[in-house]
Amino acid sequence: MDFLYQVFIDPFVQMVDLPDFFLQVLWEGFVSGVLYSLIALGFVLIFKASGVFNFAQGIMVVFAALSLVGLYALGLPAYVALAATIGIMFVLAYTVERTIFTHLVNQPDIILLMATIGLTYFLIGFGEFVFGGDPKVMITEQLGLPTGSTAFDVLGGLVILQHIDIAATVIALIMVASLAVFFNKTRIGRALRAVADDHQAALSVGISLDQIWIIVWFAAGIVALATGIMWGARSDVSFALEIIALKALPVLIVGGFTSIPGAIVGGLIIGIGEKIGEIYWGPLVGGGIESWLAYVIALIFLLFRPQGLFGEKIIERI
Amino acid sequence: MRAPDDGQAAGETMLAVDNITLSFGGVRAIRNVSFDIMKGEIRAIIGPNGAGKTSMLNVINGFYHPQEGLISFRGQERRRMKPYEAANQGIARTFQNVALFRGMTTLDNIMAGRTLKMHRGFFWQCLHWGPALAEEVENRHKVEEIIDFLEIQAIRKTPVGRLPYGLQKRVELARALAMEPDLLLLDEPMAGMNLEEKEDMSRFILDVNQQLGTTIALIEHDMGVVMDLSDRVVVLDHGEKIADGIPADVQANQDVIDAYLGVAH
Numbered sequence: 031m032d033f034l035y036q037v038f039i040d041p042f043v044q045m046v047d048l049p050d051f052f053l054q055v056l057w058e059g060f061v062s063g064v065l066y067s068l069i070a071l072g073f074v075l076i077f078k079a080s081g082v083f084n085f086a087q088g089i090m091v092v093f094a095a096l097s098l099v100g101l102y103a104l105g106l107p108a109y110v111a112l113a114a115t116i117g118i119m120f121v122l123a124y125t126v127e128r129t130i131f132t133h134l135v136n137q138p139d140i141i142l143l144m145a146t147i148g149l150t151y152f153l154i155g156f157g158e159f160v161f162g163g164d165p166k167v168m169i170t171e172q173l174g175l176p177t178g179s180t181a182f183d184v185l186g187g188l189v190i191l192q193h194i195d196i197a198a199t200v201i202a203l204i205m206v207a208s209l210a211v212f213f214n215k216t217r218i219g220r221a222l223r224a225v226a227d228d229h230q231a232a233l234s235v236g237i238s239l240d241q242i243w244i245i246v247w248f249a250a251g252i253v254a255l256a257t258g259i260m261w262g263a264r265s266d267v268s269f270a271l272e273i274i275a276l277k278a279l280p281v282l283i284v285g286g287f288t289s290i291p292g293a294i295v296g297g298l299i300i301g302i303g304e305k306i307g308e309i310y311w312g313p314l315v316g317g318g319i320e321s322w323l324a325y326v327i328a329l330i331f332l333l334f335r336p337q338g339l340f341g342e343k344i345i346e347r348i
Numbered sequence: 349m350r351a352p353d354d355g356q357a358a359g360e361t362m363l364a365v366d367n368i369t370l371s372f373g374g375v376r377a378i379r380n381v382s383f384d385i386m387k388g389e390i391r392a393i394i395g396p397n398g399a400g401k402t403s404m405l406n407v408i409n410g411f412y413h414p415q416e417g418l419i420s421f422r423g424q425e426r427r428r429m430k431p432y433e434a435a436n437q438g439i440a441r442t443f444q445n446v447a448l449f450r451g452m453t454t455l456d457n458i459m460a461g462r463t464l465k466m467h468r469g470f471f472w473q474c475l476h477w478g479p480a481l482a483e484e485v486e487n488r489h490k491v492e493e494i495i496d497f498l499e500i501q502a503i504r505k506t507p508v509g510r511l512p513y514g515l516q517k518r519v520e521l522a523r524a525l526a527m528e529p530d531l532l533l534l535d536e537p538m539a540g541m542n543l544e545e546k547e548d549m550s551r552f553i554l555d556v557n558q559q560l561g562t563t564i565a566l567i568e569h570d571m572g573v574v575m576d577l578s579d580r581v582v583v584l585d586h587g588e589k590i591a592d593g594i595p596a597d598v599q600a601n602q603d604v605i606d607a608y609l610g611v612a613h
Contacts, residue, residue, distance in 0.1 A: 216480065217459075217466040220452070224460045227449035234409060234447075235527060236435030236464040288451065 041310035050187025055309050056302060061195040063301020064202045065264075068257040069274075070281040070293035071206065072250045077287050078213070079222040079246035080131070082142040086150040088275025090251060093153055094119060095258030095267040096161040099169060108172035119251030127243045135239055136229050154269065163269065168262030170194065175263060198260040202294075205256060209249070210290050222246055226288075280328035286341025295339060300324045360387045361420075362531055362563045363408065368417035370403055370587075377403040378414070381589045383582045385531070390557050390564045392578035392595075394571075396607055399584040401567045402444055405533045408565070409441050410434040422530070436464055440529035442520045444536045444567075450509040454519050457508055458494060461526030462487045491526055498522050498552060514545035521552065525560070532556065534566045538573060546570065550577060575599065583607070 045052045069091065076084040097118050101111035130145050171177055176193030213219040224232045225242045233239065261271055277300070285296025304327075308320040331338065364384040370377045378400045385391045393401050406412040408419065413428040420426070421437060440461075449457050466483050495501055498518055503511060508519055517537060524532055537553065538546045550573055556562050568574050574581060574595065581598045583591040585607040591598050598604055 215484070217463060217484070220456055220460050221463055223452055223456070224449045227451050228447050230411070231443065231447035231449065232460075233411070233431035234435060234441050234443075235461045235523060236432055237460070238432045
């Protein structure tokens with residue numbers, strides 16, 4: 031009985047008793063959810079346009095952030111370094127398309143997945159060779175991003191909001207909104223979706239696969255850069271970030287692999303879910319559930335809604 | 349000019365294939381095949397399964413590159429070409445197994461066919477405003493005309509994956525028409541259809557040919573349809589051309605009858 035009480039009653043009593051603390055936990059969860067969403071967004075972009083699960087998205091985040099910090103360390107002004115990094119992401123997209131994917135048109139998805147895994151390990155090695163393996167500090171202030179924090183009196187307590195977290199949320203919202211319009215309303219967006227659905231048919235209506243893939247990898251590169259800046263501002267810029275990117279997997283399972291809104295909602299569910307789980311239920315099993323709770327949530331979704339919340343329903347004619 | 353074949357129609361040549369040979373490894377899918385397609389005609393390509401008909405279409409629209417031979421389209425000779433370039437020069441096609449963009453609506457599928465008619469660059473597209481928006485609206489009008497033409501108004505917003513097979517084939521035709529092609533390649537447009545759907549599709553093909561003036565190359569197994577629709581027929585068997593001419597002549601040709609009935613050579 032005591033255990034049941036601790037699982038089903040006590041956490042909720044705590045939430046009601048200390049509502050300001052609960053709000054703080056919610057906010058923290060929300061912010062990490064936004065960051066998960068940003069990472070997931072990079073995956074969704076490439077998956078939508080080529081049907082490839084881009085294993086390399088995580089390392090692209092690290093690579094973008096390291097390039098930015100590295101260029102600044104070379105003495106470039108912050109905004110010039112930012113522009114140059116965007117240039118680097120374009121070169122990366124172009125090179126990846128020209129050297130790898132252009133040769134893999136019409137190959138099975140698993141081949142494309144293997145290619146992105148190969149790309150991941152190449153970028154890890156190349157990144158360590160160029161930038162070194164030490165963690166670096168993100169140039170948050172130099173980029174004009176806010177760094178302070180504000181405390182609010184709510185419900186008889188204090189809730190502290192970091193300004194960088196607010197900025198991250200706003201930037202993520204803008205990115206998502208513009209990508210959604212781009213995908214659904216424009217010629218290039220339509221071409222991207224067409225390529226995702228059927229390579230041959232897309233070619234037959236005059237869509238150039240090469241061009242589309244460069245665009246989509248470039249877009250994913252820009253999303254990776256934004257993610258890298260935001261994550262980097264909260265911790266350090268290091269290769270460990272690459273592992274965090276795998277959190278995008280449960281996010282995508284919850285939200286659906288092909289949906290931009292799905293990436294956002296999935297990210298928030300995972301982010302908030304794992305924070306609340308950690309704080310209120312974690313102590314029951316000695317803590318540390320944050321690292322695996324996301325995958326459990328994803329498993330439950332797989333059982334009941336395998337296409338995810340916003341995924342395209344799988345209809346197969348037999 | 350090439351020497352006239354038997355059954356040569358009068359008029360301007362739209363497309364000519366000249367001594368095309370295509371092999372995959374040791375398998376020769378097409379051997380020394382030549383024929384032409386006149387501007388404004390409906391040209392049927394028939395033959396038993398595995399005769400090389402679809403391979404021939406794939407050669408014409410650039411999916412396959414023949415080892416030997418030349419293709420001239422509107423007087424321009426070429427050896428190999430990318431599908432993108434073929435589309436750009438006015439060759440559209442449909443596929444034997446419906447190849448639609450399954451996740452997209454009927455409207456988006458047809459709009460995808462307008463890709464080459466829309467020219468605003470990446471940055472205008474990102475803005476989705478001003479000239480890019482005007483271009484979108486203008487092309488949408490054109491697409492609506494095609495939707496009216498093929499009578500698919502009711503399924504405009506339906507994801508094509510949910511449509512019955514016959515309608516999917518029609519949407520695929522709509523997408524090809526959205527390209528405003530000079531030459532339309534139809535790979536078994538009536539395969540798997542019931543009688544009523546076949547009649548509808550035949551009517552649309554004739555309308556496209558007569559009202560829009562589109563030249564059509566057609567692969568079809570239903571001989572009744574072929575004889576009714578086509579101006580001239582080319583017959584392939586085991587990758588070789590065995591007959592070429594007006595439907596009545598081809599129907600009476602002993603080689604063709606043998607090929608279909610499987611008489612020992």
